[in-house]
Amino acid sequence: MTALRSYVSGAWHTPPDEGAPVYDAVTGEQVARVSSTGVDFAAALAYGRRQGAELRRLTFHQRAALLKALGSHLREHRDELYALSARAGATKGDSWIDVDGGIGTLLSYSSKGRRELPNATTLVEGEPEVLSRGGTFAGRHLLTPLHGVAVQINAFNFPIWGPLEKFAPAFVAGVPSLIKPASQTAYLTARLVELIVESGILPEGSVQLVCGDVGDLFEHLTEQDLVGFTGSATTARRLRTHPAVVERAVRFNAEADSLNCSILGPDGDVELYAAQLVTEMTAKTGQKCTAIRRAFVPRERLAEVTEAVRARLEQVVVGAPLVEGVTMGPLVSLRQREEVRAAVKALGGEVLFGDLDQVRVEGADAQAGAFMSPILLAGDPDRAEPHEIEAFGPVSTLMPYESAEQVVDYAARGRGSLVGSIVTEDLGFAREVVLGLAPWHGRLLVLDRTDAKESTGHGSPLPVLVHGGPGRAGGGEELGGVRAVKHHMQRTALQGSPDVLTAVTGVWTPGARRAEDVHPFRKSLAELRVGDTVTAGPRQVTDEDVAHFAEFTGDTFYAHTDEAAAAANPLFGGIVAHGYLVVSFAAGLFVAPEPGPVLANYGLDNLRFLTPVKPGDELTVTLTAKQISPRENADYGEVRWDTDVTNQNGESVAKYDVLTLVAKEAR
Ligand code: NAP
Numbered sequence: 001m002t003a004l005r006s007y008v009s010g011a012w013h014t015p016p017d018e019g020a021p022v023y024d025a026v027t028g029e030q031v032a033r034v035s036s037t038g039v040d041f042a043a044a045l046a047y048g049r050r051q052g053a054e055l056r057r058l059t060f061h062q063r064a065a066l067l068k069a070l071g072s073h074l075r076e077h078r079d080e081l082y083a084l085s086a087r088a089g090a091t092k093g094d095s096w097i098d099v100d101g102g103i104g105t106l107l108s109y110s111s112k113g114r115r116e117l118p119n120a121t122t123l124v125e126g127e128p129e130v131l132s133r134g135g136t137f138a139g140r141h142l143l144t145p146l147h148g149v150a151v152q153i154n155a156f157n158f159p160i161w162g163p164l165e166k167f168a169p170a171f172v173a174g175v176p177s178l179i180k181p182a183s184q185t186a187y188l189t190a191r192l193v194e195l196i197v198e199s200g201i202l203p204e205g206s207v208q209l210v211c212g213d214v215g216d217l218f219e220h221l222t223e224q225d226l227v228g229f230t231g232s233a234t235t236a237r238r239l240r241t242h243p244a245v246v247e248r249a250v251r252f253n254a255e256a257d258s259l260n261c262s263i264l265g266p267d268g269d270v271e272l273y274a275a276q277l278v279t280e281m282t283a284k285t286g287q288k289c290t291a292i293r294r295a296f297v298p299r300e301r302l303a304e305v306t307e308a309v310r311a312r313l314e315q316v317v318v319g320a321p322l323v324e325g326v327t328m329g330p331l332v333s334l335r336q337r338e339e340v341r342a343a344v345k346a347l348g349g350e351v352l353f354g355d356l357d358q359v360r361v362e363g364a365d366a367q368a369g370a371f372m373s374p375i376l377l378a379g380d381p382d383r384a385e386p387h388e389i390e391a392f393g394p395v396s397t398l399m400p401y402e403s404a405e406q407v408v409d410y411a412a413r414g415r416g417s418l419v420g421s422i423v424t425e426d427l428g429f430a431r432e433v434v435l436g437l438a439p440w441h442g443r444l445l446v447l448d449r450t451d452a453k454e455s456t457g458h459g460s461p462l463p464v465l466v467h468g469g470p471g472r473a474g475g476g477e478e479l480g481g482v483r484a485v486k487h488h489m490q491r492t493a494l495q496g497s498p499d500v501l502t503a504v505t506g507v508w509t510p511g512a513r514r515a516e517d518v519h520p521f522r523k524s525l526a527e528l529r530v531g532d533t534v535t536a537g538p539r540q541v542t543d544e545d546v547a548h549f550a551e552f553t554g555d556t557f558y559a560h561t562d563e564a565a566a567a568a569n570p571l572f573g574g575i576v577a578h579g580y581l582v583v584s585f586a587a588g589l590f591v592a593p594e595p596g597p598v599l600a601n602y603g604l605d606n607l608r609f610l611t612p613v614k615p616g617d618e619l620t621v622t623l624t625a626k627q628i629s630p631r632e633n634a635d636y637g638e639v640r641w642d643t644d645v646t647n648q649n650g651e652s653v654a655k656y657d658v659l660t661l662v663a664k665e666a667r
Helices: 042-055 060-075 078-087 091-118 159-171 183-199 233-240 243-247 270-286 299-314 333-347 405-410 425-440 481-485 498-505 543-555 563-568 581-592
Strands: 005-007 011-013 018-025 030-034 124-129 138-145 149-155 177-180 207-209 225-229 251-255 259-264 292-298 352-353 374-378 395-401 417-423 439-447 489-496 535-538 598-609 618-630 636-646 653-665
Touching: 005 042, 005 060, 005 183, 011 352, 018 183, 030 183, 042 138, 042 177, 042 207, 078 091, 078 183, 078 374, 078 417, 091 159, 091 270, 124 498, 138 405, 138 498, 149 159, 159 183, 159 225, 159 481, 177 225, 183 207, 225 233, 233 251, 233 581, 259 270, 259 405, 259 425, 270 292, 270 299, 270 417, 270 439, 270 563, 292 299, 292 405, 299 352, 299 374, 299 395, 299 636, 333 374, 333 395, 395 405, 405 425, 417 425, 417 481, 425 439, 535 581, 543 581, 581 598, 581 618, 581 636, 618 653
Parallel strands: 149 177, 149 225, 177 207, 225 251, 259 292, 259 417, 292 395, 374 395, 417 439
Antiparallel strands: 005 011, 005 207, 018 030, 124 138, 138 489, 352 374, 535 618, 598 653, 618 636, 636 653
16 A cells, blocks of 8 residues: 655655554544655745736635635535545544544635625735824725745644635645645545645645645744644644744644533533533533533532433443444544543543543444543543543543632633533623633533524534633634634735825725726726716705604604704704604715616715704715626626715715625716
């Protein structure tokens, strides 16, 4: 058997040596060999950086569309990935988390990229900051993709989801990835990367793969590269203190192990609690960084919970993952089982369920595969071990607590976790415990009878929410929607005149030049430029207008209708026009009524009424094209218009962004 190939510098590399063996978790047969001998790491990084230029030429929307195509392509190969995954011990349910979860993450980032990012190659963040009295000097935050490679080191337990959840935000940002899977399951990631490369969907160089150890890769990291690591706290510590990482301040994100807790409230539903605990103990055979390791229950409910959990653990069927009825497969390897057994011994405590040395196995040779029984331990929360030792298998420790304050203290002894859950119907308890736990957790789930049915569960990181945790959990943050994309970009505070800010960012900044010729609503997306403006007005607001608007809409709030009451209002001191009347009049002023390239108004953003409008005031509106974002697969795009409504004294009475859809070509 030849060792797995790596994909570096645009070609498949076959190692010249045999490499180290990897074994099937179920049968113990050799399933692959792994070696990175002969990989030129410096060249691979340099190649990735060069190819990054290609990727950066694409817009966020173009990259997002490629992710979608890739997700669909991988979906066609699910069955193959599921079959391979079973060799690592994964049941169908486990593979669903890994394979479908990974594809789902690609699709989620594709959708986020198209909806929340502009069709551009750079990003501006927040509103401009005016830095001078005269308005000639302003600042705003500009985000550009780093010019390096995102080196992604993954743990063995999620060979598909792990690489994909790191790759997706890097790709949307415009940064190429170099994926290094854990050796024990590298054959799955290798097949994934083969599928990606064979598809030809991504620009060449977007993804590289190194199977085997990383050799001198870290020596060649530069200031523009990033490292995304998932694995044990020990490896994380070693890598983040690598001299190259330290000296060159390489952006380093770590997702490490953590002793996640689940807390049953004094009134919480025991069945919900027990069901979730058993799911977390057995899904992926407990080899999940988010699994529940510490189960806290009120002391007086300990016996009740023990029985409920035991009853559910009795139902667990251990065996070959593809055999009908099996609900929990083996651990990934015999070595991993030895590590889990050693950790259970070190944890100590009475065994409430399970047997460390024996287990009934369905459909496989119990001696050959890495099978083990789920183990429920009784723990003393005042001892250090349950808060320090991670048994990375189907193992959890049940512990009593006396009060909300005490359980918060116990939870914090884990010194930082990825996730915690609280099962309670009591909102006061939920609030107290959540606020106590939050500084120690990256994610918190409150489970009750209302959300239980639809909840995605304790163990599932979601692409739209932050994944990661403080302290022992690695101190990193992954996912969380667009925030993970931004992690791969440099945020620069750009200072200059409004014209400079507009020219650089492509987003019109107040104070910048405006062009007023043809009405901008008569221009197609091809003709329209940022800064194109129409000024319309004035129009006087009369008493009759206000009274008519009140009657017509039914908005007869006293400030618009009752002279005496309005006079007593400390903000108005008399009748004022409705804010929506002002907005409606503004629309009436700036509209170009005949059919043309503007197809629809789909909303307003950031509407603020700044100065009251009184009958007799005269309104003028200035509408300026602020941002133009053509859609990739449609014959129109979005235009955001800066809108400023002023009165006869030049004071702004309302400011907002009008959002429209505009045809790409003249109609
Ligand atoms: P690990 O031994 O720390 O390995 C993790 C990764 O680091 C593997 O790809 C490994 O490659 C690589 N690695 C090891 N030593 C290295 C070195 N000196 N230089 C560069 N790379 C090195 O962890 P694991 O056993 O695979 O995974 C289990 C652990 O990961 C558990 O503790 C679990 O809690 C944690 N985990 C955390 C998360 C999370 O999101 N926070 C998710 C999953 C797992 P080789 O396999 O080739 O050695």
